[in-house]
Amino acid sequence: MNVLRYEDAPDPKLGPKDVLVRVRASGTNYNDVWARRGLAGVKFDLPHISGSDVSGQVVEVGSAVTMANVGDAVVSHPSLSCRVCEACTSGREYFCRQFKIWGFQTGPYDGGYAELARLPEANVLPKPANLSWEEAASMPLVLLTAWHMLDTRAQLKPGEDVLLWGASSGIGVIGIQVAKLFGARVLAVAGTDEKLRRAKALGADETINYNTQDVVQEVRRLTNKKGVEVVFEHTGAGTWERSLASMAWGGRLVICGNTTGYEAKTDLRFLFNKQLSLLGSHQGSKAELVRGMREVAAGRIKPVVDSVLPLRDAKKAQEKIEAGDHFGKIVLVP
Numbered sequence: 487m488n489v490l491r492y493e494d495a496p497d498p499k500l501g502p503k504d505v506l507v508r509v510r511a512s513g514t515n516y517n518d519v520w521a522r523r524g525l526a527g528v529k530f531d532l533p534h535i536s537g538s539d540v541s542g543q544v545v546e547v548g549s550a551v552t553m554a555n556v557g558d559a560v561v562s563h564p565s566l567s568c569r570v571c572e573a574c575t576s577g578r579e580y581f582c583r584q585f586k587i588w589g590f591q592t593g594p595y596d597g598g599y600a601e602l603a604r605l606p607e608a609n610v611l612p613k614p615a616n617l618s619w620e621e622a623a624s625m626p627l628v629l630l631t632a633w634h635m636l637d638t639r640a641q642l643k644p645g646e647d648v649l650l651w652g653a654s655s656g657i658g659v660i661g662i663q664v665a666k667l668f669g670a671r672v673l674a675v676a677g678t679d680e681k682l683r684r685a686k687a688l689g690a691d692e693t694i695n696y697n698t699q700d701v702v703q704e705v706r707r708l709t710n711k712k713g714v715e716v717v718f719e720h721t722g723a724g725t726w727e728r729s730l731a732s733m734a735w736g737g738r739l740v741i742c743g744n745t746t747g748y749e750a751k752t753d754l755r756f757l758f759n760k761q762l763s764l765l766g767s768h769q770g771s772k773a774e775l776v777r778g779m780r781e782v783a784a785g786r787i788k789p790v791v792d793s794v795l796p797l798r799d800a801k802k803a804q805e806k807i808e809a810g811d812h813f814g815k816i817v818l819v820p
């Protein structure tokens with residue numbers, strides 16, 4: 487934690503296709519914690535400015551910028567890529583050889599824990615007018631991730647059952663709402679009854695307290711022994727075996743992270759016999775974020791801001807994330 491410093495940095499210099507955003511609010515993510523701790527196999531340029539989500543106003547545009555204008559209210563799209571290769575032009579920018587998550591594997595583009603942020607023009611989109619700056623900054627990364635997981639990867643259908651771990655986390659609170667939007671039935675899992683009460687208020691149909699209930703037994707009971715068609719995973723080793731045991735025959739598990747560890751046991755007999763699909767998911771495309779934001783603008787997906795802290799308290803925000811002592815997103819204001 488002591489590697490985090492709050493200090494003055496030079497103003498970013500704009501390239502021809504860049505925009506400069508006066509940051510009004512900056513969302514925090516578990517990724518910020520990973521970048522601080524370091525992650526095997528991921529290269530980080532250090533020192534850097536963390537933060538993958540901002541809302542703010544465009545205050546300057548580069549000479550080759552064509553769409554963004556000074557004064558625009560925008561949010562960030564956190565996937566940096568070349569925008570010209572085969573992957574990028576087929577709408578799969580997450581497979582670009584130059585792909586980076588802005589504010590995570592950041593550099594040369596520093597992230598959003600700042601007063602000013604430089605982004606390629608392609609990495610901003612309009613801020614929904616019905617959201618405050620703080621609410622808007624809480625959305626992009628988790629919305630993009632949840633949308634890609636449930637729509638593009640799991641291809642969630644109306645009427646399907648979804649087991650959703652970490653219902654109180656930043657991604658959980660959006661995952662519940664995206665799953666409901668697609669017409670699924672959500673079985674939300676969290677560690678306290680208070681968190682589960684709030685998950686229900688967001689639309690979860692059923693709730694399971696992993697501290698007081700047997701998750702697999704509850705899934706069997708709630709689905710009349712069928713199991714769930716889709717598991718929404720982002721915790722990893724600590725929940726993996728229970729996730730697999732909760733799946734219906736032919737079910738899909740989609741995973742975007744592993745906050746409890748990355749080495750997990752898979753009983754291959756269940757994998758082939760029940761014809762399960764295990765799906766990895768990582769970020770998403772700008773088009774997916776635009777579609778998700780349309781639902782936010784229409785009020786069908788709502789931001790969930792746990793707390794707003796001054797930027798200088800970024801350490802406190804990361805402590806809260808690590809402790810799991812929050813419901814929804816923690817937002818910083820410079």
Ligand SMILES: [Zn+2]
Pocket residue numbers: 567568569570571572573574575579582583584
């Ligand atoms: Zn590319």
